[in-house]
Amino acid sequence: MTEQIASQLLLCGLHPDNVALVKEILPRTPQIIIPDMAGFENFLESPPDVPIPMVLCGETLGELSPTEMAQTFRMQYSQAKIFYISKKREAFDRALLLKNGFDDAFLMPFDERIVRKKLLELRSMVDAGAEVVFRPVKMIDLKPSAVIDFDVSVYLPTTNRHIKFAASGEPLDEARVERLGKHNVTNMYVDVGDMKKFYKYSAERLVELGKSGSIGETERVERLENSVRLLFTGIFSTSDGESSLQEGRAMLEDCQEIVKSYILADSEKEWYKAISENIGTEGDSYSHHTRVSTFAGMFSIALEKGSPADFATAGLFHDLGLGEIPEELQKKKYEEMTDEEKELWELHPSISVKLLKMKKIPVPLIVYEMIEQHHERFDGSGFPKGITAPKLKVESQILAMADEFDYLTCAEQLKGDSALTPTEAIKKMAASGAFEIELVSKLVKLFPEK
Amino acid sequence: MFSPETHVLVVDDMMTMRKLVSKSLKEIGFANFTEAKDGADAFEKLKAATPPVGMIVSDWNMPNSTGLDLLKRVRSSEQFKSLPFILVTAEAEKAQIIEAVQAGVSNYVVKPFTTDALKAKIEAVYKKVTGS
Ligand SMILES: [Fe+2]
Ligand SMILES: [Fe+2]
Numbered sequence: 001m002t003e004q005i006a007s008q009l010l011l012c013g014l015h016p017d018n019v020a021l022v023k024e025i026l027p028r029t030p031q032i033i034i035p036d037m038a039g040f041e042n043f044l045e046s047p048p049d050v051p052i053p054m055v056l057c058g059e060t061l062g063e064l065s066p067t068e069m070a071q072t073f074r075m076q077y078s079q080a081k082i083f084y085i086s087k088k089r090e091a092f093d094r095a096l097l098l099k100n101g102f103d104d105a106f107l108m109p110f111d112e113r114i115v116r117k118k119l120l121e122l123r124s125m126v127d128a129g130a131e132v133v134f135r136p137v138k139m140i141d142l143k144p145s146a147v148i149d150f151d152v153s154v155y156l157p158t159t160n161r162h163i164k165f166a167a168s169g170e171p172l173d174e175a176r177v178e179r180l181g182k183h184n185v186t187n188m189y190v191d192v193g194d195m196k197k198f199y200k201y202s203a204e205r206l207v208e209l210g211k212s213g214s215i216g217e218t219e220r221v222e223r224l225e226n227s228v229r230l231l232f233t234g235i236f237s238t239s240d241g242e243s244s245l246q247e248g249r250a251m252l253e254d255c256q257e258i259v260k261s262y263i264l265a266d267s268e269k270e271w272y273k274a275i276s277e278n279i280g281t282e283g284d285s286y287s288h289h290t291r292v293s294t295f296a297g298m299f300s301i302a303l304e305k306g307s308p309a310d311f312a313t314a315g316l317f318h319d320l321g322l323g324e325i326p327e328e329l330q331k332k333k334y335e336e337m338t339d340e341e342k343e344l345w346e347l348h349p350s351i352s353v354k355l356l357k358m359k360k361i362p363v364p365l366i367v368y369e370m371i372e373q374h375h376e377r378f379d380g381s382g383f384p385k386g387i388t389a390p391k392l393k394v395e396s397q398i399l400a401m402a403d404e405f406d407y408l409t410c411a412e413q414l415k416g417d418s419a420l421t422p423t424e425a426i427k428k429m430a431a432s433g434a435f436e437i438e439l440v441s442k443l444v445k446l447f448p449e450k
Numbered sequence: 451m452f453s454p455e456t457h458v459l460v461v462d463d464m465m466t467m468r469k470l471v472s473k474s475l476k477e478i479g480f481a482n483f484t485e486a487k488d489g490a491d492a493f494e495k496l497k498a499a500t501p502p503v504g505m506i507v508s509d510w511n512m513p514n515s516t517g518l519d520l521l522k523r524v525r526s527s528e529q530f531k532s533l534p535f536i537l538v539t540a541e542a543e544k545a546q547i548i549e550a551v552q553a554g555v556s557n558y559v560v561k562p563f564t565t566d567a568l569k570a571k572i573e574a575v576y577k578k579v580t581g582s
Contacts, residue, residue: 044469064466072466074562101540 008032008050012069013061015087018108025119037063052077054122059086070101085115134162134189137198137254138234140227141205144174148201150194154185162189186230203261206301228302229446231255236422256290259297263309271362272309288406289316296402303442306395313363314370314399321351346383349374370399377434397439404429423447452576456504457482461492461520463512471507474565478572489515493523496530505534510543518550525554534575
């Protein structure tokens with residue numbers, strides 16, 4: 001019989017409050033705690049030879065930089081998840097921490113929910129001795145007899161267990177799919193190791209639903225809309241208790257990956273790869289430009305207008321020019337700007353285009369047009385030129401809607417006002433008259449009335 | 451094969467990484483180390499070392515003067531131009547490795563690495579040098 005060595009958690013320089021949180025959530029998992037530099041030096045001399053699935057680093061070992069911790073633990077435990085958990089807001093730069101080798105970084109208490117979730121995932125893994133770590137996802141367009149190349153589970157709260165809904169490679173059975181619909185189950189779970197397959201599955205479904213012919217047109221459009229609606233529900237759902245803001249962020253990242261797989265399924269869109277990878281290294285997947293890129297790509301897929309690659313690209317670069325506008329201006333609301341300030345502000349779409357051209361990134365011409373026009377409005381109330389259709393392109397309007405949608409639904413964009421739900425945001429946009437009614441009403445359908 | 455008496459210069463801006471590299475080198479069989487905290491510091495120590503340094507293991511990304519700067523300086527000096535020089539790189543710098551190869555690096559190892567990986571790289575270097 002082989003002896004089982006218990007996995008242990010390594011806590012290094014973690015704030016006492018955060019140590020307490022870990023102990024609360026994982027009371028039975030043995031923990032190695034490195035409280036100070038002496039402890040760290042001891043650890044370096046003789047690192048314990050036990051499986052370490054997770055290392056949690058914190059801000060209290062002042063002499064030791066986060067980078068140094070990340071690299072050291074990565075050398076010792078190359079397979080472990082290494083996280084940074086800090087309460088020190090001033091010194092917290094998530095993008096930089098990720099770049100320096102952490103798998104993720106959390107600022108407490110804001111990220112407490114996701115930290116709890118990560119620890120719970122670890123508990124289920126360590127307790128069950130299982131290899132699987134589940135990740136909630138939205139499975140779009142599940143149809144009987146479809147064959148999926150990864151396992152999909154559902155969660156049963158009564159027994160606190162995940163049970164397999166579909167086994168990799170086996171066709172879905174009809175009765176089960178029906179039951180899902182009846183119980184309104186939309187949260188599914190996938191092994192984190194299978195996320196790439198999940199992205200591919202989702203993108204393939206969307207591509208398939210974008211082709212007319214194999215099924216009736218009404219059914220096809222309906223299924224396509226339902227799929228995009230389900231993805232949006234994942235990003236924004238907050239009411240079903242299980243979801244949270246952080247989960248929404250994770251789903252947004254998923255949608256970003258799905259849009260990317262969708263685009264790259266088309267071999268003529270290879271150029272997008274270079275662009276998205278270059279931008280991706282900035283590491284901030286929650287920024288305005290990545291969100292707008294993802295939303296615009298999803299709008300394009302759902303409305304079947306233009307090429308999602310163009311939208312995703314225009315989304316990434318539309319506000320590039322803001323970098324050239326004074327910072328104080330960026331904190332002001334448009335309505336509160338003086339005339340001179342407005343004039344300056346209204347230059348940013350053209351500056352974005354200029355900078356993009358300077359970067360010599362080869363993009364289709366329509367991308368320049370979309371960026372140039374992203375603040376123009378259908379009723380002529382936009383800037384800088386106040387143009388309307390036909391000069392104002394449909395593509396530009398869709399990008400503008402993605403931009404406005406993010407502005408209205410994201411608290412950090414709103415400069416003080418509180419964020420709207422997606423449904424409220426779309427309704428507000430429809431009521432404003434600033435967008436072509438035919439387009440905006442199609443978007444309304446993507447967001448359910450609650 | 452390399453000799454265990456070889457004096458190794460370990461260069462890294464991070465104290466812990468210097469320790470970890472030295473520890474790996476100890477396990478491989480070396481016993482004689484000097485540590486330096488960046489390229490400039492390393493070059494000073496290289497000139498002053500007794501016994502003379504027989505191999506350099508240097509991190510790439512360091513403030514002030516990088517591992518690549520150090521490599522170029524070492525290679526352009528008559529005295530040290532054929533000294534075995536191993537660069538420790540991060541995943542992110544892998545793309546630039548060609549630059550290091552052109553500058554005459556003997557071998558490189560990507561973080562995180564195991565003692566065995568480092569050992570294999572060192573052995574490969576000595577094979578090249580001795581032709582055995
Ligand atoms: Fe803008
Ligand atoms: Fe914007």
